[in-house]
Amino acid sequence: MTTTVVLAGVGGQGTILAADVLAKVAAAAGLDVKLSEVHGMAQRGGSVDTTVRFGDVVHSPLTDLGYADHLVAFELIEAARTLRYVRPGGRLLVNTRTIDPMPVLIGAVPSPEGLEGQLQNEGAVFLDAEELACEAGSPKSANVVLMGALSAGLEFAEELWIDVISARVPSHTVEVNLRAFRLGRKACIEGECML
Amino acid sequence: MSRTLLSGNEAVARGAWEAGVSVGVGYPGTPSTETLENLTRMSDVHCEWAPNEKVALEVAAGVSMGGARVLVTMKHVGMNVAADPLFTLAYTGVGGGIVILIADDPGMHSSQNEQDSRNWGPFAHVPVLEPADSHEALEFTKSAFEISERFDVPVIVRSTTRISHSKGLVEVGERVLSEAPAPFLSDPAKWVMLPSNARCRCTSLNERIDRLAKWNATDGPDRVEMGSTELGIVTSGVCYEYVREALPNASVYKVVMSYPLNERALVEFAASVDRLAVVEEADPYLKTHLRAMGIDVADVSVPIEGELSPAKVAAAFGGTLPSTRALIADLPPRPPLMCPGCPHRSVFHALRKAKAIVTGDIGCYTLGALPPLSAMDSCVCMGAGIGMAHGMALAGQGKAGRPIVAVIGDSTFAHSGITGLAHIAYNGGAGTVLILDNRITAMTGHQGNPMMGLTLMGEQNRQIDIEALCASMGIDHVRTVDPHDLEAVGSTIAEEIGRDQLSVIVFCAPCALLIREKEQPYAVDEEACTACGACIKLGCPAISKTSTGIAATDITVCVGCGDCVQVCKFDAIVPAGEACEIGGV
Numbered sequence: 001m002t003t004t005v006v007l008a009g010v011g012g013q014g015t016i017l018a019a020d021v022l023a024k025v026a027a028a029a030g031l032d033v034k035l036s037e038v039h040g041m042a043q044r045g046g047s048v049d050t051t052v053r054f055g056d057v058v059h060s061p062l063t064d065l066g067y068a069d070h071l072v073a074f075e076l077i078e079a080a081r082t083l084r085y086v087r088p089g090g091r092l093l094v095n096t097r098t099i100d101p102m103p104v105l106i107g108a109v110p111s112p113e114g115l116e117g118q119l120q121n122e123g124a125v126f127l128d129a130e131e132l133a134c135e136a137g138s139p140k141s142a143n144v145v146l147m148g149a150l151s152a153g154l155e156f157a158e159e160l161w162i163d164v165i166s167a168r169v170p171s172h173t174v175e176v177n178l179r180a181f182r183l184g185r186k187a188c189i190e191g192e193c194m195l
Numbered sequence: 196m197s198r199t200l201l202s203g204n205e206a207v208a209r210g211a212w213e214a215g216v217s218v219g220v221g222y223p224g225t226p227s228t229e230t231l232e233n234l235t236r237m238s239d240v241h242c243e244w245a246p247n248e249k250v251a252l253e254v255a256a257g258v259s260m261g262g263a264r265v266l267v268t269m270k271h272v273g274m275n276v277a278a279d280p281l282f283t284l285a286y287t288g289v290g291g292g293i294v295i296l297i298a299d300d301p302g303m304h305s306s307q308n309e310q311d312s313r314n315w316g317p318f319a320h321v322p323v324l325e326p327a328d329s330h331e332a333l334e335f336t337k338s339a340f341e342i343s344e345r346f347d348v349p350v351i352v353r354s355t356t357r358i359s360h361s362k363g364l365v366e367v368g369e370r371v372l373s374e375a376p377a378p379f380l381s382d383p384a385k386w387v388m389l390p391s392n393a394r395c396r397c398t399s400l401n402e403r404i405d406r407l408a409k410w411n412a413t414d415g416p417d418r419v420e421m422g423s424t425e426l427g428i429v430t431s432g433v434c435y436e437y438v439r440e441a442l443p444n445a446s447v448y449k450v451v452m453s454y455p456l457n458e459r460a461l462v463e464f465a466a467s468v469d470r471l472a473v474v475e476e477a478d479p480y481l482k483t484h485l486r487a488m489g490i491d492v493a494d495v496s497v498p499i500e501g502e503l504s505p506a507k508v509a510a511a512f513g514g515t516l517p518s519t520r521a522l523i524a525d526l527p528p529r530p531p532l533m534c535p536g537c538p539h540r541s542v543f544h545a546l547r548k549a550k551a552i553v554t555g556d557i558g559c560y561t562l563g564a565l566p567p568l569s570a571m572d573s574c575v576c577m578g579a580g581i582g583m584a585h586g587m588a589l590a591g592q593g594k595a596g597r598p599i600v601a602v603i604g605d606s607t608f609a610h611s612g613i614t615g616l617a618h619i620a621y622n623g624g625a626g627t628v629l630i631l632d633n634r635i636t637a638m639t640g641h642q643g644n645p646m647m648g649l650t651l652m653g654e655q656n657r658q659i660d661i662e663a664l665c666a667s668m669g670i671d672h673v674r675t676v677d678p679h680d681l682e683a684v685g686s687t688i689a690e691e692i693g694r695d696q697l698s699v700i701v702f703c704a705p706c707a708l709l710i711r712e713k714e715q716p717y718a719v720d721e722e723a724c725t726a727c728g729a730c731i732k733l734g735c736p737a738i739s740k741t742s743t744g745i746a747a748t749d750i751t752v753c754v755g756c757g758d759c760v761q762v763c764k765f766d767a768i769v770p771a772g773e774a775c776e777i778g779g780v
C-alpha cells in the first residue's frame with residue numbers, strides 16, 4: 001500500500017519545506033518514500049505542486065488525477081486547481097487564504113467566486129493557517145500549521161513529527177514551529193477544522 | 196551505513212564525493228543547479244561556477260589532464276554550449292575521470308526547449324548512464340568515474356527533472372581517497388589533437404567504445420525483471436518507475452547504459468516476450484535504436500511531448516484510469532511573476548512606453564514578456580538577444596518609431612553576451628543594449644557570477660567592470676542607472692534609443708530577494724486614487740485593481756521599493772501608516 005499526499009500552493013508559501021518534513025517523518029517511521037518537487041521558473045510566484053508518496057515500496061515519485069489520498073492546499077485557487085488529483089473519498093485539507101494571481105490583480109480576469117462552496121461539496125475541510133500561525137508566533141509558520149492538520153489524518157506518532165521539525169527548521173524558530181504544528185494538529189483532532 | 200533522504204542532485208554530488216572527486220565545476224541551470232551547491236558543502240572538494248558550460252568543461256578537461264577526478268554539471272541546453280570540447284575530449288580521453296551530469300527537463304518546467312541528452316552518446320561517442328532514482332544517481336555516478344578511467348573517455352550521467360528534483364532514500368557510503376596525481380608528463384599523441392594525432396585517436400575511440408560495449412554485455416548495469424512474457428517493456432530513467440507502477444505484471448528490460456547499448460541482451464529479451472514495447476520520454480531514442488537492430492517494436496501511442504506519468508503509461512497500454520472529481524472550470528492561470536521590489540520591473544515598464552522592439556534573453560527578466568509589462572519580443576537562448584538586435588537592424592527593422600533594444604541579465608551577459616556585444620562593436624552596428632545587473636544569477640536561485648565576483652566557495656573575488664569592458668570595445672556611450680529611479684530609467688532609455696550609435700545602459704540594483712530588511716510598505720489613499728490604472732501597469736504582485744477600479748496594496752507583500760509611488764501622478768500611494776490614519780487601507 002502506498003499513500004500519496006499532494007501539497008499545492010504558490011511559490012514562496014513553504015510547500016517544499018512542508019513536503020520535506022512529511023517525507024522525513026515517513027522515512028523515520030521505516031517506510032520507503034519519494035518526494036517530487038519543482039524548482040526554478042515556476043517558483044517565482046507560480047503554482048507549485050509537490051507530491052510525497054510513502055509505503056513499503058514506492059516506485060513513481062509522481063502521481064496522477066484520481067490517485068492521491070490527501071491534498072493539502074495552501075491556497076484556495078490552488079485547492080480548486082489540484083482537487084482532481086484526489087481520489088473520491090480522499091481527504092482535502094484547505095487553507096482558506098486566497099492569493100490572487102497576476103491576471104486577477106490587473107483586472108484581466110475576475111477573481112473566481114464560490115470556490116469554498118464548491119470545495120465544501122467535495123468534502124473539503126477548511127483551516128485558517130495564517131491565523132493559527134500568528135497565534136503560534138509567526139505568520140511564516142503557516143506551512144507547519146498545515147502539517148499539524150495533515151498529521152491528524154495520518155498514522156505517524158506525534159513524536160516523529162516533533163523530532164523531524166525540530167531538526168529541520170532553523171534553530172531559533174523551533175519553538176514557534178512546534179507551537180504551529182500543535183495548533184494545526186489540535187484544530188483537526190478537536191474538530192475545529194472538520195465539517 | 197545509513198538511509199538518507201536525498202534528491203537526485205544531492206545523490207550525484209554524494210556519489211562524486213564518495214568516488215573521490217577533487218573538483219566540481221559547472222554553470223547553474225534548472226534542474227541541475229543544486230548538485231554543485233551540495234558538493235561544495237562536502238570536505239576536500241573544490242567547486243567553481245564557470246561563466247558558461249563550455250568553460251566549465253574546459254576547466255574539467257584540465258583537471259582531468261592533471262590526473263584528478265572532476266564532476267561537471269549543467270542543464271540540457273548547457274551541453275549545446277559545451278559540445279565543442281565534448282566531442283574532442285572523447286578523442287583525447289581522460290586522465291582523471293570526467294563525469295558530466297546533464298539534467299534534461301521534459302515538459303519544460305523551467306526551460307526554453309525539450310532535448311534528449313541521450314543523443315549525445317552516439318553523436319559524440321561517449322557512454323551515457325541513466326539513473327532512475329536517487330539511489331541509482333549515487334551508485335551510477337560512482338561507477339561513471341570508474342568507467343571513465345577504465346575506458347579512457349568522459350561519461351555522461353543523464354538525469355531528468357523527476358530524478359534531479361525528486362527525493363528518495365539512499366544508502367550513503369564512505370569516500371574513497373585517491374592518491375595525489377603524479378606530476379604531468381607530456382603526451383602530445385593523446386592531448387594535442389592535430390589532425391595526424393586526431394586520426395589515431397579517432398580509431399582508438401572506436402576501439403574504446405567497442406571494448407565498453409563488450410564490458411556492458413558481460414558486466415554492465417542493465418537489468419531484466421521478468422514477469423509475464425505476454426508483454427515486455429524496454430525503458431530507462433524515471434520511466435522505469437512509471438512502468439513498474441502502471442504495468443506491474445509486464446517483463447521489464449531496464450536500460451542503464453543507453454550508449455553503447457547492450458545489444459545482445461536486448462535481442463535476447465525481445466525473443467523472450469510475445470510483444471515488445473518501449474516507454475521513454477522526449478525522443479524515441481531506444482525505439483529507433485532497437486528498430487535499427489532489427490527488433491520488432493510495437494507501436495504504442497505513448498505521448499512524445501512533455502512528461503510521462505504512471506497514468507499516461509497505463510492509458511497507453513489500455514489500462515483503466517480511476518474516476519475523478521468534477522473539474523472546477525474557469526480558474527485564473529497563475530503564471531510566474533517578478534517579485535515585489537524586483538529591479539527589472541521599471542525597465543520593462545519604460546520599454547513598453549517607448550514601444551521598443553525588445554530582443555530579450557533568459558533569466559528572471561524574461562518575465563517582462565508577460566502582461567501587464569508585455570515588453571519582450573524574443574527569447575531564444577542565453578546571449579541571443581544581443582546578436583538578434585543587430586540582426587533585426589540588418590533586416591531593416593528599427594525605424595518606424597520602434598527602436599531596437601537588447602535586454603540581458605548580468606549572469607547571461609558573462610555567459611555569452613560579451614561576444615555578441617563585441618560583434619556589434621566590431622561590425623559597426625548601432626542599437627541599445629540594456630544590461631540588467633541585479634548583482635546575482637537570480638532565476639536559478641542566487642548563484643554568484645563573474646560580474647559580481649562571489650565564488651561558489653564563498654570568496655569575494657574580482658568583479659567585472661562593465662563600463663570599462665564596454666569602453667575597451669570602443670563603445671562610447673555607456674551609462675549606469677539606478678532602476679528604482681523611474682525618472683532616470685525613462686529619460687536615459689529615451690536618450691540612448693534616440694542615438695544612432697551603439698550604446699549600453701547598465702541598470703544596477705540588487706535582486707529584491709537579496710535585501711533582507713524590508714522598507715516600510717505602501718498603501719493607497721482611496722480618496723486620492725483616481726483609478727487611472729498607472730500603478731497596475733507595473734505588474735507588481737502587491738498592487739491590485741479593486742472592483743471599483745481603484746488600486747489597493749497588500750502590505751504583507753509590499754517591500755516598500757517605491758516604484759509605484761513614482762508612477763502615481765496623484766500622490767495616492769503613501770506609506771502604509773498614513774493611509775490608515777486617513778481612513779484608507
Ligand SMILES: Cc1ncc(C[n+]2csc(CCOP(=O)(O)OP(=O)(O)O)c2C)c(N)n1
Nearest residue numbers: 224273557558559560604605606607637638
Ligand atoms: C545554456 C544555458 N545554461 C543555463 C541556463 C539556465 N539559466 C536560465 S537564465 C539563467 C541565468 C539568469 O541570470 P541573469 O542573467 O543574471 O538574470 P536574472 O535571473 O538574475 O534576472 C540561467 C543560469 C539556460 N537557460 N541556458
